[in-house]
Amino acid sequence: MAPVAAQELMVTEIMADPTPSQGLPAAEYLELYNAGSAPVDLTTLQVASGGAPRPVASTGYLLPAGGYAVIVDHEVAEDFTAFDVTVLSTDLPGLTNGGDEVSIYMNDRVVVSLNYTDDWYQDKDRDDGGYSLEYTGRGAVNCGGNWRASVNVQGGTPGRPNSVVGQPADNTPPQVVEYTVDPFGVVVTFDEDVVGPADHIFLLNGDPVRVNLQDGRTFNIRFDPVAGRVDTLAVLPDYADCAGNFPTEIVDLFILLPVPTAPGDVVINEVLFDPGPNEGDYVELVNVSDHAIDLRNWGMSNVESSQRPKSLDRSILLLPQDFLVLAEDRAGLLGRFPRVDAARVLEVDLPPLPNERGNFTLATGEGIPVDAFTYGVDMHAPLLSSVEGVSLERLHTDAPTQEASNWYSAAGTAGYGTPTLPNSQAPSSPAQVAESVKLVERIFSPDGDGHDDVLEIAYRTAAPGAMARLTVFDSQGAPVVDLQPTVLLGAEGVLEWNGTDASGRIADPGAYILLVEVFDPNGRTDRYKLLAVLAG
Structure with a gap:
């Protein structure tokens, strides 16, 4: 009989969310596997999940090499005997559906420890109950990238070879899912734990930067950001996840410590409210301030409509004098205007913009009004026979938004719209010019x-x-x-x-x-x- 070692005894299956049952008993369980070449005496076996270890009724039991045993709660042990598997009962601690720590003890020391999450399922059709997590047999057993949801019709394979053995598991490298800025730097969070030297992953404006690892997927980059200035944090492809998936490209994160936004810092510059066939409304904004602005959580509304305001739910950095077009149909806009700067066009769910008359109001996430424009079809050029597909352009960004004489129909020579481009009706010089x-x-x-x-x-x-x-x-x-x-x-x-x-x-x-x-x-x-x- 061989001494117990972590690499011999493994947890290879976890049923944390057994309902609705696919055919197995509706009960939680853990599966043990002896990966060694000799039997293992389980007399001192204990199990824990976020608390004190609990003894398992396994006195004198030898788990043979290549053998399986299923650990279940005392109350359901008899339900598993019909599956002709080795059942070991205990006062099984509850296994949290969304993720938990599982530890196996022998002789009062931890020999197996896993921290599973619901990301380990890697299957949206099987991550909501009734299916177990199974180890694929590929790579480290404590790596979530080497686990998948069971594909067995009964929802799991307790005490038997796993249904996903040898199947590909995670093949996607870690990705940045969030970054937040404060006066002391930026916190970057990945969607899974990252393996690699933290100091070699990031460059700030092209230079190495000091990094503190908060946990396996969260990094604190400490520096002194200047309010209103955009810094570039490059995420280099010198890291992987525990399954060995490396990214192939550098990712640039644009870091901004915001300056309080004042009314008029961003103005409405062009509006298409009566689109032609196969296109949608759009609104063009321009940052007329002297600092960068992040539009995250800014609201859009038509104050003449009963609909609730819409929200920009992502970080959108607008540099001084930059344009941004909010479009209901991005593909249609890019097809109609081939000269448009596609990087400055964002598809969003705009508030309703009726053809005859309407309003577009822009406000910060705190509800501070930034700009508002109430338009009417009578603001178009009187000589136009039809205004369908013709945008209204602002003539002067420093003149009042609601001044009717500050708006005019976009020129036909410009395609009746100039999204992301200088407005066709805006004078190139403030002085009056001769025709x-x-x-x-x-x-x-x-x-x-x-x-x-x-x-x-x-x-x-x-x-x-x-x-x-x-x-x-x-x-x-x-x-x-x-x-x-x-x-x-x-x-x-x-x-x-x-x-x-x-x-x-x-x-x-x-x-x-x-x-x-x-x-x-x-x-x-x-x-x-x-x-x-x-x-x-």
């Missing part, structure tokens, strides 16, 4: 060589609301093509002619006259005649 229309280059050659293939007509408007029509004539005055019968212009931009006629064919080489007619909302029309040359 102008001119050719960028007079000669162009639409031959597909990538050089001057398109004729560009640069424009600048004196005020929002101007619309334009572009018609091309040949040198004899005959119409060649009528481009964009009417299009809403932005503060400045470009109209284009690709050199094709009304039939879609490239026009003949020669001189062409371009007539640009600009209509303002007051009924005034300005006409510009420009001479261009289509080179052969």
Whole structure:
């Protein structure tokens, strides 16, 4: 008979949540396995789970090499005899469903100790009762990554080889699930215990940093963050879990000790409330303060609606002058606006934004109002025949949000929306400018060589609301093509002619006259005649 050693005696199955039963007795149990080459005398066997060890009725019993025994409570011992297994009874301590410590004692010393959790099931269909936890036989027995929920139809295999022996278990490396910032640094938490030297896992702004290990998955990184400044904490792939799963990429965490947010630090900059087919509403925000802001837990509401406010439930860092677009349909927005900065578009559940009139109010997690905009369809350009799919753009971020003259329809030349981009109607200069229309280059050659293939007509408007029509004539005055019968212009931009006629064919080489007619909302029309040359 061999002396007892931790590597010989193993706990290989745990039934912590036996209901609803799949066929086994509705009772908790532990399974012991002798992995050694000689019998083990279990006379001094005791079991504990978070308290004092309790003796097991096993006097004189020898657990043979490769043999199993099932430890159950005295009251249910008889229920397990029908399974033709070795049953050892005790006053079994309760095994908590969500996780607990299990210890096996021999001769008053611990020979096996496990701290299981419900993560060990690794099976969402079997982690809510009726199935045991089984050791797969792969790697360390005290590693949760080497356990799985039983796949036996009865919910477990007490006293028999486990149903998951040899099956792959956890193959996912630890991942950061939370990080919190305070005036003394940051606390980083992983979703499972991490194996590896703590001082080699993190870099702060590219430099090594002092790390204190709080527990197996929580790390305290101590430094003096500056309020309102964003620091970068790099999590290097130099760690693993107990099952040996290593990450393959560096993860950057952006650390911000916040400055108290004041009303107007973040403003509403663009709103699409009447989307076209296959797209959703969106709201663009911009940080006009001089410090970074985290939008975690900020609220969004329509104060004219009875619906409860929506919440941004994740950390969203907004640097000074950064845009953020809150979209109901991110994929649809990215498809419609190919120039958008996809990293600045977040799909969220927006409050209701009716087509005729509505409100969007933004508030901090503490309920402090930051900005609010009550819009109406009458704020759109009066010359537009339809406003479906047309956003309202803010003209000046430093002017009052609710000032109607501070909003206008996005330009047609910009696709009737500019999410994450400078607003098409916002003036590039605060000074009043004169209207102008001119050719960028007079000669162009639409031959597909990538050089001057398109004729560009640069424009600048004196005020929002101007619309334009572009018609091309040949040198004899005959119409060649009528481009964009009417299009809403932005503060400045470009109209284009690709050199094709009304039939879609490239026009003949020669001189062409371009007539640009600009209509303002007051009924005034300005006409510009420009001479261009289509080179052969």
